[in-house]
Amino acid sequence: MSRSASPNLPVARIGEWLREHQQAIRRLQWAVVVFYVLLLVVPALVPMPDRQSHIWSNVVLFAQFIFWGIWWPFVLLSMVLVGRSWCGLFCPEGALAEAASRFGLGRATPGWIKWKGWPFTAFACTTIYGQMVSVYQYPAPALVVLGGSTLAAIAVGLRMGRGKRVWCRYLCPVSGVFGLLSKLAPLHYRVDQAAWRGWGSEAGxxxxxxxxxxxxxxxxxxxxxxxxxxxxxxGFKGAVALEVRSPSREIVEVAGADPRPWETVLIVFGLMGLAAGAFQWTANPLYVMAKLAIAEWLIDHGATMLMEPRWPWWILTNYPDQSDMMSPLDGGLMIAYILATALVTGLAVSAALAVAARSLGRFETRKFHHLAQCLIPIAGGGVFLGLSALTVTMLRAEGLALDFVGVMRACLLAGAAAWSLWLSWLVCRHYGASLPRRIASVAAVACAVMVGTVNWIALFWIW
Ligand code: SF4
Structure with a gap:
């Protein structure tokens, strides 16, 4: 039986090469698992670095740099370049979930796990909890957050599916974000429906x-x-092949046919709002002013216990040796700030999207959700900048000047904004809107893009 869908295309051959080397991929995944476990566990067992420590000489700083300086920002970037190849070829959590599922109970997946709101909820909870415990700064919280997620993935695998990744599909805190960004990838596995049908028509x-x-x-x-x-x-049924495609195609031609409100929530309130709030709360002078005002009020009213760090590090940051502690006031205000940023940004972007959808003619929610998908480049670009800020901070602490970073950030934001506007232009054309309506709609999307961009401009250039 031939399994070659597009044997003459080099890209399709890469897909078939992957199919033929699944054993090697599994070995690679186990190697990543070992590296991942070492990076998670060892730093939590050794003393914290001192001022003379370097990334290359201290395991805590090394792990911090690998996890948050390289791993997360560049895995995010890889989604836009090669789709979710990270998930299928390298991810240790996915590999463990699948391996556990091979030997587990093989139960059916209950309906509550399939709730479509999990990707947003898990992303929001992980982001906020990560800030509460300073996950980017200390190894113990990283062990709790990442290790907890991995244990949960294994537990789900042991109970549900047979050789499946139920965790990755429904519950992984970053699967929603990965799913959005991979829509922009220039690579995908295309299914040829006619070839699929033709395959079945031959008896035997x-x-x-x-x-x-x-x-x-x-x-x-x-x-x-x-x-x-x-x-x-x-190559399955001679109908599936890895192919190059336009990075706009999935957003313009596919996303509109199947409106996904929870994806809109993740883009608009999650990536553009909540994530921005999580990265910028320490830098916003308004946050500091509000904290001082509330602290004064608490002192006047004898409620100073709210200003004392009293909870363990796994609830709120509490490292007296590092002079880094959060009081209930700090924690409460930080959560309120992140949620308020999510709400204000999300509502403003939603209002602009509603105007954009209405500009195309009669208001339809499917157009609203379709236009929201056009914001994926600016939403993802902002989160990449936020994550890579730690990369920059750590490299500067090692003495690298990195003077070009400001220009690169500006170029990336401008490019992502232009990409979002271009997508909205194509989506408006997809609906056959007249030129004036198209211009009006794209102008409204530009307002949504601006709202999302302002959060990052304030963080990197104003505060
Ligand atoms: S659709 Fe094909 S390539 Fe994609 S995850 Fe499933 S088996 Fe792998």
């Missing part, structure tokens, strides 16, 4: 089973959002 022809671990309905797959790019289905 049987295709070998494919285990799609993240439970993608391969036959009806039209995008890269849920696919982990593992390559196992490459």
């Amino acid at each position: 022809r049987r295709a070998p089973a494919v285990n799609c671990a993240p439970l993608v309905p391969i036959r009806t797959m039209r995008g890269a959002s849920a696919c982990h790019m593992c390559g196992r289905c490459a």
